[in-house]
Amino acid sequence: MRFFLDVSYNGAAYHGWQRQANAHTVQEEIENGLSKILGAETAITGSGRTDTGVHAKMQMVHFDTEKEMEPAQIQYKLNSILPDDISVNNCRPVQPEAHARFDARERGYHYFINPNKNPFLVGKSYYFNHQLDVDLMNEAAEKLLGRQDFESFSRVKTEVNNFICEIFTARWYWENDQLIFNVRANRFLRGMVRALVGTLLEVGRGKLTVEEFVSIIAAKDRTKAGRAVPPHGLYLSEVNYSDEIYI
Known part of the structure; x- marks a missing residue:
């Protein structure tokens, strides 16, 4: 069984x-x-x-x-x-x-950032104390929605047939003094979420414009995107299936 x-x-x-x-x-x-x-x-x-x-x-x-x-x-x-x-x-x-x-129809990740040093969040959230324009980050995140080629955010050496993913949700929000990025898609590439977060942080710091972020997506070139953020802020948070698979 x-x-x-x-x-x-x-x-x-x-x-x-x-x-x-x-x-x-x-x-x-x-x-x-x-x-x-x-x-x-x-x-x-x-x-x-x-x-x-x-x-x-x-x-x-x-x-x-x-x-x-x-x-x-x-x-x-x-x-x-x-x-x-x-x-x-x-x-x-x-x-x-x-x-x-x-059979997974959808997967979701959350990435946690704490702007204030907190010893109780060590290993659980990324301490990043730079000033960020979250509204601008959300404007850029909206450009991720839909079915697109995300090769720019994939690890270079990875065994996949294509880099097409369909993103359903991509948004930043504050909760309990932490800045959280929630992204949901039908699939994710290796290293994709951490690369997305790292690049969106560049937008938030004013180092990239929204237009430049869009051009990075179109480039299909990992060297154009930002660095990957540390792994300890990332959580696989949901995996959804059709009810028909359960007995």
Whole structure:
């Protein structure tokens, strides 16, 4: 039977999501935990990768098992052995062909910036104390909406067939003294959100105009965009599917 897990994690201690031969990863921890409680080696597939230091409030994964066990029991037992920086929020049975990555209709990220030095936000939010024109940043962010080629914001060495993404939401807002960027799309390229944020910060500081930002999108050249911001301010926050995949 196939199940979906809704997982959260603090990525500070991990070399990203994906299992690697000589690195500690989130996928490795969850697979080891599942294999232990299910009594058989169990592989998982995530909705996407997160890089070293990136967090997730909602990462979706699927796995298969022949062992009969209630979803709530899987969730409880897995949480009891996972480290404190990883939690399983939900476990649900799904259709046999449901796929955590390919069936995802929409993904969302939030990037957190704190303009004031705060020791309690270390590793959780990017400390950036420059004066910013948030209205101008939102004007530029609106230019991201729709279906476009985002090669300018993708890592150079990445295995993809194309750089086309459809962005549904891209906006900046203040909440609890933090500046937050929310972006939702059908897919994201490697390093895309951090590059978008870094370039939009250049707009906010007056180093780029909105028109220049638009020309960067059109250039399809990573060297034209701004630097990527640090990973610790980034959170995978939502992954949405059709209700039809759930049993």
